[in-house]
Amino acid sequence: MTISFNKLRAQSEVIPLWTTIPNNIETFEEQSIEQGDILKISKIKKPTLEIYAPSKRNATDKAILICPGGGYTTLAYDWEGTEIAKWFNSKGITAFVLKYRLPNSKSLKTPHKAPLQDTQRAIRWVRFNADKFGINPAKIGVIGFSAGGHLAATLGTQYNSKNNFKEEPLDSISARPDFMALIYPVITMKNNYTHIGSRNQLLGKKPTQALIEQYSNELQVTINTPPTFLVHASNDSTVPVENSLQFYKSLNDKKVKVEMHIYPYGGHGFSLAINQEGYLHTWLDRLDDWLKTI
Incomplete structure (x- = not known):
């Protein structure tokens, strides 16, 4: 189903990010918009x-x-983008949803x-x-979900x-964010706990060891990494909870302020968790509490 992006987004202001887009190749490739349960x-x-x-x-x-996720293949633009922006607005926070280029595009010189x-x-x-x-x-932070969480963590480190x-x-x-919130994030590119689909899209199917280490954000933490809030579900079968656990350890080892909430259930990609059973939806309350302390 093809629809007008501008018509969908008429209630807010959309601005181009670049005057001259870098790392760009002119192609006939066209942006794709698919409206199902998720845009x-x-x-x-x-x-x-x-x-x-x-x-x-x-x-x-x-x-x-806000960096929506989608495995570096697509962006879950409303599910992990505009819906999240509206929640932040309810807390008095100005939100900016980033529609970023994806590395599977044919219009990029150096995709990653x-x-x-x-x-x-x-x-x-x-x-x-x-x-x-x-x-x-x-007081400008970044939040990312899944692969968008990897991108946010890459920015933060x-x-x-x-x-x-x-x-x-x-x-x-x-470009340093003043705080980060990473929600069921991809963190590592190492074989043990990475989300292989995100790694393949970002780095290719046969990345060098140098690239793997560069984009394994648990290895890139410094004392200047911003304060971080982490949320994950223990039963996430797509992006293992060890991604958040490893990042928490790296931050804590560097004395970076970090708060983490691990929920027993929720799987992957729960966004606001409005229709989830149990108390997973309370992650937003915990984020609200945390934002008031930083």
């Missing part, structure tokens, strides 16, 4: 930010960049670099425009990765 977007050539602002009377000075390039650019754009949205530039394209003044702004 899925793939073959993204022009990354964007969709802006959700709370009412002025409820607004705080915090902001969040594109998602991080877009995420760095996104947080820089938000920080540059902080005054416009009433945001404190030192490798925010100062150098670019190999001609930079604009915007690209000199810090």
Whole structure:
């Protein structure tokens, strides 16, 4: 089913992320939008930010960049993107949903670099425009789900990765998030606990050991990694809970503030967990509590 993306998103502002898109090859590839139970977007050539602002009377000075998941193959754009943005708005937080380029696109020169390039650019754009949205530039975080959690963790640990394209003044702004929330995230690219589909899409089926280590974010934690909130389900059969456990240990070892909530049930991809049995939906209450402490 083909539908108009702009028509679907008419209630919010969508802005292009780049003036000149780096790491780009001109092709006839077209963006794909599939509307089922979840709005899925793939073959993204022009990354964007969709802006959700709370009412002025409820607004705080915090902001969040949202990275939907989808195994680096597609984006679960409403399930782990716009629905999440609305929840943040209910807490007075300005939310920016990132439609980032996926490494399976034919329009990329170096596929594995594109998602991080877009995420760095996104947080820089938000920080540059902080005054416009009433945001404190030192209170801008990132949240990611599944493969989007891997991307958020990559930003949090490798925010100062150098670019190999001609930079604009915007690209000199810090891309470090001030806090991270990682929800059932892919963390490692190592064989033991990785989500092999995400690894294959990001790094290819035969990645070098150097690439595996570079994108195994449990190995990239430093004392400058931002405070982190982790959520996972023990019975996640898609992305093993050891991903969060390993990242927690790395953060704790470096004395980075970290809070983790492991739920017994929930599987993978539960988003807001509204229709889940038990108390899984309370992860949002725990996130709300945590956000008030940082």
